[in-house]
Amino acid sequence: MNTVVTQDLSLLYLISSASLPVQLVMLILLLVSLLSWWFIFRKLFVIRHEIKQTDEFEDYFWRGADLNALYQRATSSRYASGSMERIFAAGFGEFSKHPPGSDDKSVMESTRRAMQATYQREMDKLESHLSFLATVGSVSPYIGLLGTVWGIMNSFRSLSNVAQATIAHVAPGIAEALIATAMGLFAAIPAVIAYNRYASDTEQLATRFESFMEELTNVLQRRVAE
Amino acid sequence: MSAVDAVRNTSAPEPGVLRAGVLAVLVHVSFIALMVFGLNWKAQPPEGMVVELWQDLPQPAEPQEVPEPSPQPPVKEQPEPEKEQPEPVLEPVKESVEQQPVPESISVAPSPPKKPDIPLKQEKEKPEPPETVKEIKPDPEDLQKQAQERIAAEKQAKEKAEAERIQREKEAEQEAQRKREQEAKAKREAQQAAARARVMNEVAKYKAMILAKIRSRIVMPPDLPGNPVTEFNVTLLPGGDILNVSLRRSSGYAAFDSAVERAIYLSKPLPLPPDPVLFNEFRNLNVTVHYLE
Numbered sequence: 001m002n003t004v005v006t007q008d009l010s011l012l013y014l015i016s017s018a019s020l021p022v023q024l025v026m027l028i029l030l031l032v033s034l035l036s037w038w039f040i041f042r043k044l045f046v047i048r049h050e051i052k053q054t055d056e057f058e059d060y061f062w063r064g065a066d067l068n069a070l071y072q073r074a075t076s077s078r079y080a081s082g083s084m085e086r087i088f089a090a091g092f093g094e095f096s097k098h099p100p101g102s103d104d105k106s107v108m109e110s111t112r113r114a115m116q117a118t119y120q121r122e123m124d125k126l127e128s129h130l131s132f133l134a135t136v137g138s139v140s141p142y143i144g145l146l147g148t149v150w151g152i153m154n155s156f157r158s159l160s161n162v163a164q165a166t167i168a169h170v171a172p173g174i175a176e177a178l179i180a181t182a183m184g185l186f187a188a189i190p191a192v193i194a195y196n197r198y199a200s201d202t203e204q205l206a207t208r209f210e211s212f213m214e215e216l217t218n219v220l221q222r223r224v225a226e
Numbered sequence: 227m228s229a230v231d232a233v234r235n236t237s238a239p240e241p242g243v244l245r246a247g248v249l250a251v252l253v254h255v256s257f258i259a260l261m262v263f264g265l266n267w268k269a270q271p272p273e274g275m276v277v278e279l280w281q282d283l284p285q286p287a288e289p290q291e292v293p294e295p296s297p298q299p300p301v302k303e304q305p306e307p308e309k310e311q312p313e314p315v316l317e318p319v320k321e322s323v324e325q326q327p328v329p330e331s332i333s334v335a336p337s338p339p340k341k342p343d344i345p346l347k348q349e350k351e352k353p354e355p356p357e358t359v360k361e362i363k364p365d366p367e368d369l370q371k372q373a374q375e376r377i378a379a380e381k382q383a384k385e386k387a388e389a390e391r392i393q394r395e396k397e398a399e400q401e402a403q404r405k406r407e408q409e410a411k412a413k414r415e416a417q418q419a420a421a422r423a424r425v426m427n428e429v430a431k432y433k434a435m436i437l438a439k440i441r442s443r444i445v446m447p448p449d450l451p452g453n454p455v456t457e458f459n460v461t462l463l464p465g466g467d468i469l470n471v472s473l474r475r476s477s478g479y480a481a482f483d484s485a486v487e488r489a490i491y492l493s494k495p496l497p498l499p500p501d502p503v504l505f506n507e508f509r510n511l512n513v514t515v516h517y518l519e
Binding site: 010011012030033034035037038039040041042044045046049186 | 241254258261
């Protein structure tokens with residue numbers, strides 16, 4: 001890092017004149033930030049889509065539609081189906097596979113297991129990348145801080161060679177170092193916000209799925225008992 | 227079969243992957259643009275102002291009011307102390323050079339050729355009538371005699387004119403020489419006066435600056451009656467360090483005296499002219515401070 005007191009303190013100049021470790025930190029943070037924003041938008045779309053589909057399916061289901069018709073619909077339009085629809089399809093498929101007159105308990109057990117398995121998978125899918133957002137939110141400030149500390153360290157070290165130290169000698173170095181912290185915070189803040197939001201959203205969906213599973217079990221049990 | 231279907235169903239494509247990527251890039255681009263163009267990154271540090279504090283104007287403030295010293299009266303005029311210094315010195319020289327040839331050309335150059343011209347003509351005109359007479363009275367001896375006399379007279383006249391001319395030339399030259407010397411003397415005197423004035427100017431200026439510096443550091447004791455005056459003798463070292471400060475005349479108020487003494491020590495180093503020759507003027511400085519301005 002040079003100690004030349006420059007008049008030009010534009011952002012690009014500061015970044016380009018930063019030392020290599022600081023630049024590396026900035027690059028990492030930029031990539032992390034890009035990636036986290038990408039996941040933020042992806043998750044936003046996915047979860048919004050999921051909620052919409054779940055709403056639709058619940059609406060359809062509780063309107064008292066025929067279970068066979070629902071199953072047909074779920075398996076035929078497999079790409080358009082939501083998680084809840086897939087859980088239903090897995091459960092009802094398992095249930096209808098058993099020949100009539102088989103053991104009630106074992107039928108309900110296997111149906112439950114099938115639904116549980118699909119539920120786990122769906123939840124896994126919904127929660128994917130959320131951990132990445134959490135990591136970005138907690139770690140990227142530290143990465144930025146590392147870059148800042150490094151930059152300030154260098155700035156002060158070069159100050160020791162100057163007989164008359166003025167704030168003008170250290171100001172550019174500190175400014176460029178602080179950019180790293182700014183970038184870290186810029187990556188972290190949206191990631192933390194998004195993580196909390198999406199975590200609560202998926203939690204809500206999970207509760208809805210679980211309650212639906214219980215209710216479907218009841219419905220199917222009634223069918224077995226008939 | 228249906229279980230396989232269910233498993234397959236989970237691999238449904240995620241919506242808006244590409245859109246999310248584009249949006250992420252957009253967010254960053256807009257943020258960077260905001261940082262680069264929106265924030266006003268200071269391109270220039272605020273320039274420090276240098277202010278020279280003057281308690282009152284230095285004494286020779288008159289020449290400063292005239293921005294360009296008119297060079298005609300270089301003796302009377304006090305030249306500017308610093309930058310204009312060469313001008314008043316140079317310009318009188320120029321002028322005197324210009325003036326000198328004028329009297330010379332009047333008194334020396336034109337007069338000698340003119341005067342011989344007139345007598346020569348007269349002499350030439352005079353001999354001609356005798357020539358016409360000669361033809362009437364053809365006396366060869368007389369003629370020869372006359373001619374010889376005439377030649378002698380002519381010669382004499384010529385020599386006389388020559389001598390006169392040389393004399394006049396000499397006188398004129400002497401006159402010019404005297405004039406030149408006078409002018410040079412005046413010039414030298416003017417220069418000396420200017421230099422002296424400059425020195426005095428410089429000394430006064432720095433004395434005023436020293437006083438201003440000391441005054442700025444005085445923490446005045448409040449509410450002294452009247453306008454007490456205190457005088458200090460300050461012994462300076464070259465470079466503006468203070469060797470000794472002694473009270474010369476107390477104001478009668480110990481608080482005021484000690485405040486001024488502290489201020490004198492606080493204003494070390496005192497401003498001194500860069501010219502070391504002038505330091506003698508500052509070796510023993512008499513600092514007089516009035517309570518009121």
